[in-house]
Amino acid sequence: MGIDYDNRINNFMVSARADYDWYLEKTKGSEENLAIQRDIIKGSKPYKNLRADLKMGCILPTIVLAVRDVDVSVTEKYDPNDGFMRASRKDLDVLEGELRGINSSHVDIVDGLQRTNALRQTLEELDEAERSTFLSRSLRLEIWVNIAFFPLAYRMLLLNAGQRPMSMKHQIDILSGGLAKDLQDLPGIEIIRLKDHKRRVKPGQFHLSTLAQAFQAWMQRSPNVDRTNLVVETMVVDEALDSLGIDLSDNDGNQRDGFRQFMAWVLALDKALGEEKNRFFANDTVVLGFAAAIGFAHKNETLQDRLVGAMDRLIADTTNSDLSDALGVETFDQIRRSIDTKRSNVGEATRGLVFRAVREYIMQEGTSPMVECWTQSASMM
Known part of the structure; x- marks a missing residue:
């Protein structure tokens, strides 16, 4: 939907929407990490309620991803000092094409592990006939493109510092x-x-x-x-x-x-x-x-x-x-x-x-x- 530039960590961020189907496929590499929290979420009443809400079609808060090895050369034409970037539809389509086929091994969940786990558990609880409709629903994403390790670690710790899951x-x-x-x-x-x-x-x-x-x-x-x-x-x-x-x-x-x-x-x-x-x-x-x-x-x-x-x-x-x-x-x-x-x-x-x-x-x-x-x-x- 758009691009922005973070002057604190000097990195481009893409705002996007995706359906659950694409998202769950591209975050499969995080399954091992998600398993660490699986028991915590299953025994948590708030997340039980969240799974019930997801079945009803609730909108999740924006999930933050980091992706690696993506060609983002189209961003070079935008000035990082521009506080409100207006990316052309053509450039956004190019970025979408790059992200659409990204390998799941190049995707990290920076903020939203528990929400992702709730999505997967909800999908498992649905009947086969209900899954197609569920997977077609959308969620909002912030995607940090080609972000290096140091700023990624800083951003992730900052996002999670106020929580303690x-x-x-x-x-x-x-x-x-x-x-x-x-x-x-x-x-x-x-x-x-x-x-x-x-x-x-x-x-x-x-x-x-x-x-x-x-x-x-x-x-x-x-x-x-x-x-x-x-x-x-x-x-x-x-x-x-x-x-x-x-x-x-x-x-x-x-x-x-x-x-x-x-x-x-x-x-x-x-x-x-x-x-x-x-x-x-x-x-x-x-x-x-x-x-x-x-x-x-x-x-x-x-x-x-x-x-x-x-x-x-x-x-x-x-x-x-x-x-x-x-x-x-x-x-x-x-x-x-x-x-x-x-x-x-x-x-x-x-x-x-x-x-x-x-x-x-x-x-x-x-x-x-x-x-x-x-x-x-x-x-x-």
Whole structure:
């Protein structure tokens, strides 16, 4: 129906109408995510009422989608500074043609998971004779076209911040496909998805689930990403929005240097360690601890200026054959093995160990060897 431009995240948004049939077909890729909330919705009286209303033909609030790999070159003729765009019917028809045949794997539900689940459940409850009429009904859509991962994450967290049906971890899991696309061009990276049924066997290989958790740890500046306290979760989401907002304030709305830079550093260190010490970054707790520490420094005004220099120095030292254990992997292994399993959760303790050690290294701008940072971190356990 029209196009608009969001000057906060520098992205075009298409306003559209679609029938239920097209919509449910194009969001099939979200079934796994929807299953997470299925029990919640079935046991919820408001959503029971919504399904009854849908059978009567109610209009759903607008659902927000993000689509990838769409040719939107026709938008280039429109001025982003125009507050009220008047797209020609010809251009809108071109966009409609592009979106009509979009692959479902390129569609993310940014806002409307529960409404979508209600639609699917309602369809299942209908008799065969009623389904055709139901599927021909329309709903309204906001479609963010070719939106990069950072602004998409910001927009999704902002939309859901006032609700609490989804944890932040859940939201990041939903966006993991976009995260993989955003990182896949980093030199030396190989992203392993669940369906690949592969194990990490060499440097540079990372499971997508690990990267999703690392992104969350980087945003919330804490290595422990499982939050059960809703008050704490609310504070964490606020912090995450603030962190993403730092990068979105750049002139390029698709700015993504923060987390990508972290991954570039990890890939360089992983490669420098080589096959012999491949196990270090194969450990999820190490990746999460690193991510949290880098995220902490990324936002901290004092540490921002020290971060790049410290990491460059760490990579250079680790790459130097005369400093074979500049990262202190052997010291880290010794400390980790000494953790009392009766008194501590090993995973949580290890993530905290890595977080404190890397944060200390950055704080000292790389002047204190990692071996000393591991030792100092261990004294705080």
